[in-house]
Amino acid sequence: MPEITYRQALKDAMIDELERDDNVVIIGEEVAQYNGAYKITEGLLKKFGPKRIVDAPISEAGFIGMGIGASMLGIRPVMELMFWSFAYVAWDQIINNAANVRYMSGGLINVPIVIRGPANGGTGVGATHSHTPENFIANTPGLKVVCPSSPYDAKGLLKSAIRDNDPVYVMESTIMYNNKGEVPENDYVVPLGKADIKREGSDLSLIAHGPSVLVCLEAAGVLSSEHGIEAEVVDLRSIRPLDEETIFNSVKKTNRAVLVEENKPFCGVGAQISHTIQSQVFDYLDAPIQRVSALDTPAIYSPPLEKKQLPKADVVVAKALEIC
DSSP states (O other), X not given: XXXXXXHHHHHHHHHHHHHHOTTEEEEETTSSTTOOTTSTTXXXXXXXXXXXXXXXXXXXXXXXXXXXXXXXXXXXXXXXXXXXXXXXXXXXXXXXXXXXXXXXXXXXXXXXXXXXXXXXXXXXXXXXGOOOTHHHHHTSTTOEEEOOOSXXXXXXXXXXXHHOSSOEEEEEXXXXXXXXXXXXXXXXXXXXXXXXXXXXXXXXXXXXXXXXXXXXXXXXXXXXXXXXXXXXXXXXXXXXXXXXXXXXXXXXXXXXXEEEOSSXXXXXXXXXXXXXXXXXXXXXXXXXXXXXXXXXXXXXXXXXXXXHHSOOHHHHHHHHHHHX
């Protein structure tokens, strides 16, 4: 399989779906003439034309609302946000309208919209550009949220999201856009709601999503080489629907769990997973569940301090050692 970047994987997914289904369109700020804020849509305007690659004004409430309306009429819009932080000005559309139309129409109207873009810190862009709102999205019935950690997953999950008849929100990371990985050239999808074991292990489970998966893989390497502890790394990939079975099977095997996320700790994704593990497989635990998250403060502007705010491998290693 060829190696491509995370950025290219997202672009390839959109090209595949634009070619497969004439109802797929790309809408967002600078996605067309400027080739995308992160160059993910580079060349798509020339390839597919201005009716399918559409530049939007700087009004997330406006163009997200337009996309939701279009999806109710059978279009499959893929909406790009420059940052998921900008989603908050379209919260009524994203949380209230998109999530409830199918339910309130008695299943007569689908909303097959995808909203994608970066949701991460670590780039020194301050508190208003560094949100990770996957927990907010997952809290809302009717919405789906995925957080791919590799080029393979980025392409497969985005293709699944575009084909899905419900709203799917894809949380990416600017830090991972240049990461490379093997991606098949043939058509494939990664099912929504299916976690992946990124590293087999027997001594404890490191459970994470998005960039934190890479942190866990680094920590697992240190635990193995320096402490003789073999950690299993579970990549959630999908926050909602959540693959509880894979989580439970891993914890049953290792009997210990450290939950790692860039999300804030209060009401975070890890809080839900911790409750789920304790309520369903408590008898398999040999130690308390540990959590590693971002510090519970707004994103710090200073790059050196922001690095200390986010989950790091040494912190994961320390938590793992506490329970082994």
